Amino acid sequence: MTTLQPPVAVRRSPAPSPPKRSRRSWTGWGFIGPFVLVFALVFLAPIVYSVYLSLFRDQLIGGTTFVGLDNYEQALKDDQFWASLGRVSLFLAVQVPVMLGISLLIALALDSGRLYGKDFFRIAIFLPYAVPAVVATLMWGFMYGTRFGLVGDINEAFGITLPDPLSTDLVLASIGNIVTWEFVGYNMLIFYAALRVIPHSLYEAAEIDGAGQFRVITAIKLPAIRGALVIATIFSIIGSFQLFNEPNILRQLARNAITTDYTPNFYTYSLSFNGQQHNYSAAVAIIMGLITMVIAYVVQLRGMRKEA
C-alpha cells in the first residue's frame, strides 16, 4: 500500500498496455450478432434438421416412424459406404501430397527469385483455378477420350495404345489429375503469399551465418509457412472427402467405371435424390461430416504441435 514506485514504472513503460475493457463486455456480441444469426440460419439449422431427419425412417407401410439410431447402425454396416470412403481415403493419401508437393516446390521456386519471367509463371500456373470445376472436368473428360480426345491423338500419332484413363482401374487417378490440375495454382498462391511475408532480415542473417539455399529453405522458409501448410492440407482433406463434381460429370463418359456410390458425397446424393432415402442419406452424411471433422482436427493439432 505504501509503495508508490511500481505505479510510476507503469506509467513510464513504453509498451502500450491494451486498453482496459470490461471482460464481460457485450459490445463484442453486438458485432458478431449478425454473423451468429446468419450462421445459425444457414449452417446450424440445416445440420439440426439433418440430425432430425436421420432419426426417422420413411416406409411404404407405416409411413414415417422414429427409429432412433437405426440409420446410423445401418450406415456403419454398409459396404457401399465403406467402399466409397476407402476410395476417397486412397485419393487423399496419394493426390493431396502430390498436389501440395508440387505447389510447394513452385512456390519456393517463385520465391527464390531465380526464375526468368516469375510473374508470368505465377499467373499462368494459377490460371486453371479460374476455370470452373465443371468446365475443367468436361475438358479433361474430352481429352481423356481414347477415340476423339487427346489420348486418342497421341495413340494415333505414335502408334501406341495408352491405357484408357476412364477405365475402372485408372479413373480415380484421372480424377486425381483433374483435381491436381485445378488446385496446384491455388495452393501455390497460398504458400507463395506465406513466403512473401517472411522478414528479409532473416535471409540476411542466414547469409551471414553461411547458410546455403537448401538450409534457408529447411530452417527458415518451411518452418515459417507451417501455418499455411496446415491450412492448405486441411482444405485439401475436406475437398477430398467432399469429392463430388468430378466423378458426377465424368460418369457421363464412364458409366461403368464410376458407380453412383463412387464417393461418400456421391452416395448420399444418389440415396437422397435417386433412391428417395432421405433419412438414411442424412445419417450417412452426418457420419461422413464427423469423420471429416475428426481428421481435419487431428491434422490441425498435429500441425500445430510440431511447432514446439
Next chain:
Amino acid sequence: MSGTSSTSGMSSPATTASPPASVHAADATKEAPRLRTPRRNTPGRPPRSVLLTVLTGLVLLYAVVPLVWLVISATKTQEGLAESSGLWFGDDFALWDNISQTFTYNDGIFFRWLLNTLLYVVLGAAWCHLPGDPGRLRAGEVRLPREARGVRRGRRCRRRPGNRSRRPHLPDVQQDGSDRQPLGGDHPLARLALRPLSDVGLRDRGHPGRTSRGRPHRRSRMRRAPSSRSLCRCSPPAS
C-alpha cells in the same frame, strides 16, 4: 540465444560436432572476401537459374496445355473436333459460328445465365460480407473473456522453459556456423543481424488473442527482454 538453441528440435548433435579445424582454417581465408562482397549474393537479387526455370516450365506446361486445347477446340466444328489433332487448329475455323451459336441458343438464354451469375455474385458477396465483417472487426478489436485470459497468461515476467523453443530461430545455422561467423557473436553488427533470428514471430503460431491484433514482431522482442513489460505488468500489486 545459445541457451535456447540447444532445446530446439532442429539442431542435430552431428552438425554441432562436425566442423573440423580445416573448415575453420578455410573460412579464415575466406573471411576477408566475405566482408567485401556480400552484395553479389544478396537475397534480393540472386542469380537467375535456367535449370529451375525449365523445371518450373514443366508445371507451366501441365497447367497451360489443357487450356490451349480448350481454346483450340473452341474453334472447331463437331466433326473437326473428332477428326483433327487436339493441339492444333483444324481445317475448319468455326470459332465465330460457335460463339454465335452459344449466344443464340434457346433464344439467347445465355444472357439470362450471365445475368443470374451477376446476381449471384453481387448478392452472394453482400450476404457474405454484411453479417461477416462486423464479426471480423470484433475478432480484431474487441476482446472476449477467453482472449483476455490468454493475454494475462502471457504476463509472466520470464519465459517458462517450455516456451523457449516456441519461437523459431536459426539454431543450426548459428550453431554449426558459429566457428566461421565472419563477425564475432558479440559484435554489435552481428547482434543486430542475429537478433531477428529469435524473433520470427510467426503470426499463426502464437495465441490467437495476441496474433489477431497484428502485433509487429518487434513487440515480442520487448517481451523477451526482462525489461519494460515485466515492469509494467508483472509487478504483483499485492506486494
